[in-house]
Each structure stands twice: as structure tokens, then as C-alpha cells.
Amino acid sequence: MNISKTVIQRLPRYYRYLEELKREGVTRISSGELSERMHVTASQIRQDLNHFGGFGQQGFGYRVDYLYDEIGKILGLDRIKHIILIGAGHLGQALANYTNYRRRGFNIEAIFDKDPEKVGTEVYGIRVQAMEELVPYIETHEVDIATLTIPKEQAVIVAKELVAAGIRAIWNFAHTELDVPEDVAVENVHLSESLMHLSYKAKNIRKEGEDEA
Amino acid sequence: MNISKTVIQRLPRYYRYLEELKREGVTRISSGELSERMHVTASQIRQDLNHFGGFGQQGFGYRVDYLYDEIGKILGLDRIKHIILIGAGHLGQALANYTNYRRRGFNIEAIFDKDPEKVGTEVYGIRVQAMEELVPYIETHEVDIATLTIPKEQAVIVAKELVAAGIRAIWNFAHTELDVPEDVAVENVHLSESLMHLSYKAKNIRKEGEDEA
Numbered sequence: 001m002n003i004s005k006t007v008i009q010r011l012p013r014y015y016r017y018l019e020e021l022k023r024e025g026v027t028r029i030s031s032g033e034l035s036e037r038m039h040v041t042a043s044q045i046r047q048d049l050n051h052f053g054g055f056g057q058q059g060f061g062y063r064v065d066y067l068y069d070e071i072g073k074i075l076g077l078d079r080i081k082h083i084i085l086i087g088a089g090h091l092g093q094a095l096a097n098y099t100n101y102r103r104r105g106f107n108i109e110a111i112f113d114k115d116p117e118k119v120g121t122e123v124y125g126i127r128v129q130a131m132e133e134l135v136p137y138i139e140t141h142e143v144d145i146a147t148l149t150i151p152k153e154q155a156v157i158v159a160k161e162l163v164a165a166g167i168r169a170i171w172n173f174a175h176t177e178l179d180v181p182e183d184v185a186v187e188n189v190h191l192s193e194s195l196m197h198l199s200y201k202a203k204n205i206r207k208e209g210e211d212e213a
Numbered sequence: 214m215n216i217s218k219t220v221i222q223r224l225p226r227y228y229r230y231l232e233e234l235k236r237e238g239v240t241r242i243s244s245g246e247l248s249e250r251m252h253v254t255a256s257q258i259r260q261d262l263n264h265f266g267g268f269g270q271q272g273f274g275y276r277v278d279y280l281y282d283e284i285g286k287i288l289g290l291d292r293i294k295h296i297i298l299i300g301a302g303h304l305g306q307a308l309a310n311y312t313n314y315r316r317r318g319f320n321i322e323a324i325f326d327k328d329p330e331k332v333g334t335e336v337y338g339i340r341v342q343a344m345e346e347l348v349p350y351i352e353t354h355e356v357d358i359a360t361l362t363i364p365k366e367q368a369v370i371v372a373k374e375l376v377a378a379g380i381r382a383i384w385n386f387a388h389t390e391l392d393v394p395e396d397v398a399v400e401n402v403h404l405s406e407s408l409m410h411l412s413y414k415a416k417n418i419r420k421e422g423e424d425e426a
Binding site: 008012077 | 221222225252288294302304308317381382390392399402406412418
């Protein structure tokens with residue numbers, strides 16, 4: 001199936017709302033109702049969901065279960081993902097504690113940190129291991145995703161080790177772009193960029209308001 | 214100045230790299246060198262930076278200081294931002310501890326939490342206050358940005374209170390879209406969507422590899 005990048009970027013959001021509907025026991029929903037809930041226009045929703053073969057039926061709406069499963073499959077959520085976490089600081093702990101991932105099959109199974117004081121402690125029931133144990137762990141366990149919650153200087157080095165050890169997906173919270181081969185998927189979460197972007201939006205909303213006055 | 218949304222989205226990244234260059238004492242840089250560092254094509258860089266009136270000169274490159282200041286002004290980073298944080302859990306603590314924000318003028322000045330056990334404790338030197346103190350605080354202090362690191366059910370309610378109290382920018386980590394008036398800027402950080410997106414990318418990189426085999 002060929003789906004554009006912008007539609008793909010909206011799929012996790014559809015998935016999240018469909019999950020909510022499922023939990024509420026809703027079995028079908030119209031594009032209008034979904035539009036109201038998601039703050040997206042109904043025509044956008046129809047256009048997006050048409051990519052999956054027109055699941056919606058006039059006067060009947062979308063079948064929540066079916067759409068949820070189909071989008072889940074496209075996103076690769078139909079099987080358990082084995083995740084490791086490198087960096088047991090506050091951000092790492094926040095991610096490890098977040099139970100929503102588990103429900104979607106994202107299992108954080110090992111945590112590594114270079115701080116000897118953290119090694120041996122437990123985060124959400126997972127024992128923190130030393131960095132020396134990272135590569136041996138990858139070589140003996142199935143690992144789908146490695147999460148980097150360490151400073152950027154370290155992240156660049158660790159990313160190289162991860163790739164050499166066979167990791168093919170990195171969730172990167174370090175404030176740098178990682179230099180990895182083309183067959184390695186990287187998803188960056190740059191929090192400081194997000195904050196700068198908010199600063200820009202706030203400034204320009206204010207300006208528009210002033211222009212009108 | 215009219216700049217497209219996609220260029221705006223890249224500005225924080227330029228700013229981050231220019232900051233790095235400044236710190237290293239680099240005073241000018243060619244689009245080629247910047248391209249290598251940022252993993253963006255040189256022509257993309259030239260195209261983007263031309264929006265600011267062609268600061269680059271053939272054979273001379275870009276003046277790092279000047280570009281840094283100009284982009285900073287566009288992003289609204291040329292003055293201190295007063296930030297409050299609602300939710301002193303792991304994620305809130307991770308954000309409060311992150312010193313890079315301070316360097317860019319983002320000052321976290323107050324933290325609120327509804328958990329009586331957290332109220333009165335200190336996070337990065339800031340005393341956690343009870344939720345009852347939130348609105349009175351906003352009414353007596355300058356607050357530019359409110360950060361929400363609380364569960365989505367609470368976030369929806371607190372966002373309404375924030376807007377009513379006069380907040381015009383919300384950095385939202387709750388897994389929901391906030392229903393705010395048009396003159397309120399919201400920047401969402403949906404970590405679970407980011408993880409689903411990575412899952413999709415990893416799956417499809419693997420597929421491409423298989424097709425070739």
C-alpha cells in the first residue's frame with residue numbers, strides 16, 4: 001500500500017482516538033463525530049481513511065474495531081516490540097514508567113546507565129545494568145527499538161555501538177542528529193526545538209492580535 | 214516577514230547548530246559545512262536561509278553570530294520566557310532539570326502538583342506548590358508558557374483554567390488535543406505517537422530491504 005508521509009504522520013493520532021472509542025465501547029463512528037473529537041475536519045478524515053480502501057459507509061460510518069486493527073497493522077503494532085532504554089535519568093524513568101506503551105505492545109525490557117550509583121537499582125521493576133552489559137545484552141536478546149535518553153556527546157557514540165550490534169530502530173531524545181546507515185530507522189524527539197517552536201507560535205499569535213487592534 | 218511553515222519548523226534546528234558553532238568559536242560557515250553537520254543538503258540550507266535576506270556571501274559563507282541572532286529574534290528567543298510547570302512527576306522533573314532551556318532564556322519559575330506528598334518538596338531548587346495556588350500565581354506573576362505534564366483527563370480541565378487565567382501558550386505533553394481559543398498557542402509533544410511512528414518506519418525499512426533481497 002502506498003500512503004503519503006503526511007497521512008502516515010496522522011495515523012498514530014487516529015489510532016489513539018480509535019483506542020479511546022474502543023475503550024468506551026463505541027463500535028462505529030461517523031467522520032463527523034470523529035472530526036469533533038479529533039479537532040480535524042470531517043473531509044480530512046474521509047480523505048485520510050479512504051487510503052485504506054473506503055472503510056466508511058454512507059449513513060453507517062466507520063467500524064471502530066476494524067479500522068483500529070487495520071491502522072495498527074500498518075503501524076506495525078500487531079506484534080510485541082522489545083525495547084531497551086539507555087539512560088536512567090529523569091526522562092528515561094518517565095518513559096519507563098509510562099504504562100500506555102505496554103498496552104500497545106511496546107515493552108521496555110532492559111535499562112542501561114553509565115552511572116555506577118544507578119546500576120543495580122530498579123526502575124519500574126527493571127534492574128538498571130551497566131553500559132558494559134549493553135552489547136552482550138543485544139547479542140543475546142531480541143531488541144526491536146533502542147531508546148536514547150543520554151546527553152548528545154554520548155548518544156553519538158552509543159548509537160554507533162547499537163548499529164554495529166544490529167539495532168535497526170532508535171528513538172532518540174538526545175539533542176543531535178544521529179549518523180546512521182539508511183537501513184536504520186531513527187525517530188528524533190527534540191524537546192528544546194519543540195519549545196522554540198512554541199515560542200515562535202506564541203509570538204506570532206500575539207502579533208496577529210495586535211494587527212487587528 | 215512571511216516564512217512558510219516548513220521553513221519555520223526547521224528554524225529551531227538551525228538555531229541549535231548555530232549555537233553549537235558559536236560555542237566552538239566558529240565565526241563563519243559555508244552552506245556546505247553546515248550541510249555536513251546538519252545532515253541536510255547544502256541547497257536546502259541556501260534556500261532556507263535566503264528567506265532572511267541572503268545573509269550568505271559567495272566564498273565567505275554565513276556569519277554565525279548574525280544568523281544566530283536573527284533566527285533567535287524570529288523565534289522570539291531574544292527575551293526571557295517565564296515558564297510554569299504543572300505536574301511534578303518524572304517527566305516534569307526531567308523538564309525542570311534540563312538546563313539547556315535556561316541558556317536560551319526559558320526559565321521554569323514555578324511548579325504545581327496535586328499530590329500532597331509532592332507539595333513543598335523541591336525540584337531543581339523550585340518548591341512544588343499545590344494546584345490551588347496555580348491561578349493565584351498566574352494572576353500575580355508574568356507567565357509566558359504553561360507546561361502540562363499531567364494525565365490527559367486532568368490536562369483538559371487544567372488547560373481551561375489556564376486559558377481563563379490569561380495563559381496564551383501551552384506546552385502540552387498530555388496525550389490529547391486541547392480545546393483552546395484561536396489566540397492560544399499550543400505545542401503538543403505526543404510521545405506515544407512518536408513511538409508508533411518509529412514502529413512504522415522500522416517496519417517499512419525492513420520491508421524495503423526484503424524487497425531488494
